[in-house]
């Protein structure tokens with residue numbers, strides 16, 4: 112079953128044309144990775160899917176929901192689309208547990224005690240059951256990002272978006288976050304991940320989309336894209352990545 | 359009521375100095391409030407049959423005056439070596455001269471306190487929507503709250519009080535309200551002053567809160583929206599709780615300015631601290647003594663405010679948000 116359909120999406124900021132006719136589909140349970148040079152429009156693509164940014168033209172469908180239709184309730188839509196940010200964006204004044212219960216209580220209307228119960232479960236799931244009362248400032252980058260993932264999971268989304276979830280982390284903390292993402296992938300979560308983490312892409316990705324200048328240059332499973340890319344631009348970008356290591 | 363960074367640093371410094379480095383200052387403040395509180399209870403609450411007359415000092419004046427006189431003659435007898443005794447004698451003399459004026463000044467301080475607390479409290483209630491409108495509002499809302507804060511901050515507070523008191527029908531309206539000026543409720547001029555300080559303080563507080571809101575990382579609201587909170591909910595539950603914590607130091611400054619600026623209410627006949635001091639000075643011609651005395655009252659009020667706000671700042675801070683790290 113097709114869960115996400117992106118059809119000929121164009122987007123621009125004031126003068127700058129960012130997305131220039133992006134199309135791809137994801138099946139339920141797929142894990143797709145979006146790669147591309149900085150400024151190519153990867154974050155913008157993700158933000159269009161939960162309407163943090165509006166498209167100029169083209170359509171996005173999430174299951175039966177016409178995401179890009181003006182009458183679609185964005186607050187409803189966003190419960191179905193979890194988002195994980197490069198710099199975490201944990202609510203700074205709330206503990207790890209409260210970061211998760213806020214949405215449960217205010218968006219889903221879950222009762223306070225039940226919300227705490229569920230939040231504890233999600234923190235356990237990302238290996239942070241012992242950090243429920245820690246404030247973001249007291250957590251390491253890797254722990255913050257795992258709270259960020261738990262916060263998104265708690266809304267029980269159909270699709271999870273990750274925007275460079277490990278690129279703000281010290282190298283030795285990347286592994287914990289990648290492990291949580293691999294667990295999620297193995298558990299059947301549909302995930303669209305912007306990342307240059309080759310290990311994750313190789314082990315978990317169904318398809319890799321290479322985005323450059325707002326267009327998808329090439330798509331395919333990791334073996335094909337990494338070993339025999341059809342386009343020179345893809346090959347050039349990937350060899351740069353492998354030479355520099357993950358960024 | 360200044361947005362200058364330097365004064366923000368100074369006044370916060372006072373609070374830290376009083377509470378941590380000078381425990382004796384806390385003791386002096388405790389004594390001041392103990393006395394002031396007893397004075398208010400005596401004057402406003404106790405029945406006349408058991409109360410000390412509201413015009414009489416708790417400490418009898420005559421023995422203190424006699425002590426000052428004795429010390430003075432001892433100093434004279436000692437000749438040049440008696441200089442330190444002479445200093446003590448004149449201090450005791452100052453106390454003896456001040457004692458009779460303390461009861462009316464304490465009643466004035468009650469109104470000063472009420473004016474300040476009402477001004478800062480009601481001002482805060484107005485300042486939050488003003489600053490949110492300024493940062494997150496549409497074009498019209500931004501323009502409206504900007505105009506308001508610039509109008510208020512660009513004109514003298516005294517002129518604002520005069521317009522409210524003499525220029526608008528507000529005074530008449532308040533005079534007609536039931537209970538105003540009767541019994542323990544202050545007369546209409548006080549309520550006009552409360553309105554004035556509220557409108558004025560709201561503008562200054564809105565500026566502090568606005569810059570605090572702007573210092574909250576934009577990603578916080580984005581994350582709130584991504585979870586499914588509406589924009590208004592994101593502001594209410596995520597941005598404001600952080601912004602208000604960042605605003606506390608500036609807010610403490612505003613409170614301290616308001617304590618001192620509340621003396622302007624004297625010019626529209628509110629019988630607060632400064633009004634009382636000036637009235638007694640006019641009667642007794644002891645201008646220096648009375649204004650020194652009033653200054654000591656204001657100093658004690660300001661130091662108390664610093665201590666309280668320092669405590670509020672510490673209590674409300676969480677790791678990474680607010681407090682002095």
Ligand SMILES: Nc1ncnc2c1ncn2[C@@H]1O[C@H](COP(=O)(O)OP(=O)(O)O)[C@@H](O)[C@H]1O
Nearest residue numbers: 124127129147148149150151152153154155156
């Ligand atoms: N809010 C914005 N306003 C204006 N331009 C933006 C904004 N966000 C991104 N851009 C521009 O859009 C282009 C694509 O950005 P982005 O989607 O963040 O790329 P990527 O995530 O691939 O690095 C960049 O040139 C960037 O400068």
Ligand SMILES: [Mg+2]
Nearest residue numbers: 153154155274
């Ligand atoms: Mg990006």
